[in-house]
Amino acid sequence: MTSPSNDPIWSPSAQLAWLEGLSSENLKDWLRRLLWARSAYPLVIPSQAMAITYLADVMGKGSPKLTSTVREVVPNLLQEWGRNDPTQCLDNLLVLCGLLRCASAEPIIAAIIRERLASRPDEIELRKRCFSVLGGFGCSEHTAPLFYRYLEDIDYSAYCFRALYKYDLNSAVTTLPTVVTVHKASGRLEALKGVLDFLFFDYLNRRQRVALWRDIIKSTKPEKLEEMLRTLQSVDIVLSAPVDESQDIEVIYNYSLGEPRTAGEKVEFKDFRVAEVAAINRALEDFLRSSNRMAQAVGAPS
Amino acid sequence: METFEDWIRELTTSQVGRIFWANYQYDLRKNNLDSEVNNNFQISVESRLEDSSSAVELIDAVISDEPNNFDLKCSRRPGKAEAYSRVMEVTDLAVYNLRLDEVGLELDAEVGSRVWDKLGTTITSYYHKDTMKTGRNFFWCLPSKRLSAIETTVEPNQKASAVRNQLGLYHIDKDRRLLRIDIPSDALAGRVIRAPTSLDAGPNVVFVPCDDDNGNGWAINLETLSNSVEELIIEGLSFDSSYTVTKIGIVSEPLPDLNMDILESNALNRS
Numbered sequence: 171m172t173s174p175s176n177d178p179i180w181s182p183s184a185q186l187a188w189l190e191g192l193s194s195e196n197l198k199d200w201l202r203r204l205l206w207a208r209s210a211y212p213l214v215i216p217s218q219a220m221a222i223t224y225l226a227d228v229m230g231k232g233s234p235k236l237t238s239t240v241r242e243v244v245p246n247l248l249q250e251w252g253r254n255d256p257t258q259c260l261d262n263l264l265v266l267c268g269l270l271r272c273a274s275a276e277p278i279i280a281a282i283i284r285e286r287l288a289s290r291p292d293e294i295e296l297r298k299r300c301f302s303v304l305g306g307f308g309c310s311e312h313t314a315p316l317f318y319r320y321l322e323d324i325d326y327s328a329y330c331f332r333a334l335y336k337y338d339l340n341s342a343v344t345t346l347p348t349v350v351t352v353h354k355a356s357g358r359l360e361a362l363k364g365v366l367d368f369l370f371f372d373y374l375n376r377r378q379r380v381a382l383w384r385d386i387i388k389s390t391k392p393e394k395l396e397e398m399l400r401t402l403q404s405v406d407i408v409l410s411a412p413v414d415e416s417q418d419i420e421v422i423y424n425y426s427l428g429e430p431r432t433a434g435e436k437v438e439f440k441d442f443r444v445a446e447v448a449a450i451n452r453a454l455e456d457f458l459r460s461s462n463r464m465a466q467a468v469g470a471p472s
Numbered sequence: 473m474e475t476f477e478d479w480i481r482e483l484t485t486s487q488v489g490r491i492f493w494a495n496y497q498y499d500l501r502k503n504n505l506d507s508e509v510n511n512n513f514q515i516s517v518e519s520r521l522e523d524s525s526s527a528v529e530l531i532d533a534v535i536s537d538e539p540n541n542f543d544l545k546c547s548r549r550p551g552k553a554e555a556y557s558r559v560m561e562v563t564d565l566a567v568y569n570l571r572l573d574e575v576g577l578e579l580d581a582e583v584g585s586r587v588w589d590k591l592g593t594t595i596t597s598y599y600h601k602d603t604m605k606t607g608r609n610f611f612w613c614l615p616s617k618r619l620s621a622i623e624t625t626v627e628p629n630q631k632a633s634a635v636r637n638q639l640g641l642y643h644i645d646k647d648r649r650l651l652r653i654d655i656p657s658d659a660l661a662g663r664v665i666r667a668p669t670s671l672d673a674g675p676n677v678v679f680v681p682c683d684d685d686n687g688n689g690w691a692i693n694l695e696t697l698s699n700s701v702e703e704l705i706i707e708g709l710s711f712d713s714s715y716t717v718t719k720i721g722i723v724s725e726p727l728p729d730l731n732m733d734i735l736e737s738n739a740l741n742r743s
Contacts, residue, residue: 178675181642182643209532209533212526214488217679218606218612220607223564223567271580299579302573306580326573328574358574364574364594367594368594372590
């Protein structure tokens with residue numbers, strides 16, 4: 171494979187034009203050489219660029235035909251990767267799969283997670299990369315068991331948790347306590363904060379947040395709920411301190427963990443803005459009145 | 473190709489090859505590269521002549537296989553210690569230098585924009601990881617004060633385009649998100665910092681070797697194709713929470729058209 175003029179191709183637009191002209195088989199051969207032999211020729215990779223993300227950017231601007239060909243060819247190459255091949259080669263393939271949305275690679279990546287990677291540190295990193303790409307495709311009925319299987323492994327827990335709640339928000343009701351426990355046991359509270367920031371403050375809207383908390387309160391055993399809330403309090407996901415309502419902050423859950431509990435102690439949901447707090451509180455009080463279990467959790471007589 | 477001379481002949485049939493060769497000759501002429509590096513380069517090229525189909529491809533093979541012989545070999549180095557910064561595209565940072573596994577952030581086409589949105593809030597320096605480098609074990613940077621000067625002399629919505637153009641980052645197209653990474657001074661202690669040579673740049677047309685008295689290299693301005701700001705390369709550094717990452721902005725302008733004939737003429741006629 172050469173360029174029409176036999177000149178190396180350095181400009182991104184000319185590189186894209188060259189890639190567009192390749193047959194499926196030639197594109198596969200070129201990618202194989204790029205990934206296994208680290209030769210992009212006749213394309214010249216800029217010295218300041220990261221080759222794989224750069225080429226993904228170039229190919230990502232291609233025609234539907236090129237996109238379709240890439241999404242067929244990259245998974246085929248992923249299938250070719252074997253345990254004796256360089257690990258960098260697999261990492262690069264996975265990055266391409268993720269950035270170029272090669273969703274047909276899903277079963278291959280799932281098989282790599284299950285069968286082709288062991289527990290060496292570099293293999294753990296590769297399995298993380300696998301999960302990150304699978305998560306980008308979105309959890310499916312085929313991969314959900316895999317995400318559940320690795321949920322309790324701290325190395326993959328955050329990927330599995332996020333993929334599962336994006337697939338089915340109801341799963342967060344049962345998986346959140348597990349994820350909190352796993353992170354706490356591993357001393358990864360800073361990371362837990364990030365995981366939950368993404369769930370509560372990025373993924374969910376206010377209505378969904380309140381609904382999720384209600385479901386968690388309803389279905390989590392009181393002692394486990396209290397322990398979980400203490401952990402979340404320690405990473406500022408749950409705030410227990412009195413909040414100046416003029417502050418423009420969000421408080422998901424206000425539970426007076428710092429003080430001795432008293433009979434009938436109230437639990438508050440606040441999800442600022444101030445004007446809307448009253449409505450949320452009214453709804454919550456309705457809920458609390460109907461929840462004998464929650465009353466026990468906060469020390470009220472049953 | 474059977475001899476080194478055959479290789480040069482084939483190399484210089486292409487414009488990319490002629491620019492590389494002119495830059496390499498300049499580096500030798502100005503003693504940026506010493507005779508030992510040149511000897512090693514010739515030996516390495518000759519040893520691969522049978523295996524390689526292209527003269528330009530062979531350059532990449534030689535310099536990527538033998539980093540100890542050809543990376544960071546410039547005899548010139550900056551004369552004074554100062555603060556340096558790297559400019560990086562956010563997707564590169566997300567894919568290679570952040571522990572996104574800890575927050576479970578998925579790798580897909582939107583990973584760059586997701587990280588961009590959360591940078592400095594949910595995604596903090598706590599998540600920095602691995603090595604600050606490119607595909608080779610060094611990265612390109614410039615004096616922080618120069619970057620600040622570019623950033624402060626243009627309109628906010630033009631910052632990223634101006635930085636891209638003045639640093640000669642011809643691989644960064646419109647809509648890409650640029651970050652500024654300030655290197656902590658402690659990280660530089662005892663590390664190799666050099667002006668880049670043609671061997672560090674490889675067969676890249678947007679590169680100029682220099683004989684700057686202060687030991688700096690110079691980037692090419694994409695709009696004028698003349699020397700722009702100082703640039704240096706630093707060996708790979710451990711990327712930890714002591715680095716400061718800030719947003720420059722989103723590139724708002726398409727890449728300027730680059731006139732290859734001017735680039736070649738500049739390379740051939742550099743005195």
